[in-house]
Amino acid sequence: MGEIFAGKIMKIEGGRMWIVANAPPEELAAYRKYRDVLIECRDGRLRSLQQLRKAYVLLNAISAWSGYTPVEATKEMMKMAFRASVITLQEGLPSLATMDMTECRKFIDFLVRFCVENNVPLYKVGMYDLAEDIPAYIYQCLLHKRCAVCGRRADLHHVDRIGMGGDRRHTGHLGRRALPLCREHHTILHTMPEQEFMDQYHLVPIPIDRRIAKVYRLNERSEKDASDSHRENP
Template sequence: MRGEIIGQKGDVLTVKLFDELDIKEVKKQAVDGRYYVYVDVFEKDSITDLQRKHFYALCGDIEDKTGYPQEVVVSWIKFLFMKQEGLPEYPSLATNQMKKTTASHLIEFTILFCIKEDIPFRKQQFYLTTDTSKMLYALTMKKICWVTGKPGADLHHAVNLVSMGNNRNKFDHLKSKYMRLSREAHQEAHTMGLEEFCEKYHVKPIKLSKSDLIELGVISKKENEND
């Protein structure tokens, strides 16, 4: 039950409710004809509704892929997260029970789990409540589109492009910045222009190391040995 404190006089507190009060349910909890409540002041650093929505959407993606019910997926992900983070107890996503930073880490953990297990993403911009750079790098190495979450996406030279007429084998790919995009998103990036595209989808091209580029097949091992 959510609300706003609008007045206090002695031990009498006046609260304006944001949610409808189910008086029938309240009466079921009566103790000797009296009705008791617990007042918990909202913390500004508490998990947001958007973060909670993103987490459950990701668990829904895992449910679709694995066939396990969402409540099982949620419990399993929270258990794995608890073990990794060394939390003293099972994490709760309830308001005032989890901080925004912890929620962000949980979402990041869940996204990385999905990437590792080849779980396809249904929702665009699913990573926006996390460390974006870290997520974009993981998506790039797994060949997943930054915009749509679709697998098998192209590696796009977003900065220092390989233009037509250049010898791709002699091009210094380390000077480029990259984006991983599906064919449709790739075409949109070329048509729209980099700055407008990045602003629309809240992304920024990233640098890749030589070992990353070798792993992705952009630089061959033979080229690297000849450097």
């Protein structure tokens, strides 16, 4: 493991960066044969108040779900788990007070993922309003069969529908876009234009991959593979 030296980006141009950094003593650098470096660019923007509010809504929900563990204790535990889940050159735990915008975005999405995986209930606000990375949130909901709107048990809604008379057992599902929705929100979707429903809840349909197909026991062939097989075996 190498040493970490602080530096400043002096210029970015043509896909290259010029960096000035504190250097080790020349004798040490020669002895250790330093050649390669890892660079971690820090976001210079402080996390926003909106992000801070989102983080505390999620932390309060996790605190209540865990048996009303004090929020500050929950915050420290979640920060430790978050730091262990990411690759970073930073030392110590992040502070919400000084966290930059990009790191706070990742922390919020880490909390959202934790809530989806553990079915942590939220009140008065939808998880879709808290997630910073909506596609990643929808993907986790698909994997855990959670409605992306309310968090209840979900079924699969095919955005790319299977045609009338199509057999779901033999139809290729890979690549078809889908959403996880409970029966109530599935019914609501069918009473209004689909895009209007998705815009209202900030939903983004996700292409079905093999992990999702296994969860819902779907045919893991792609639509093209299934079509080719049907032509070969009419």
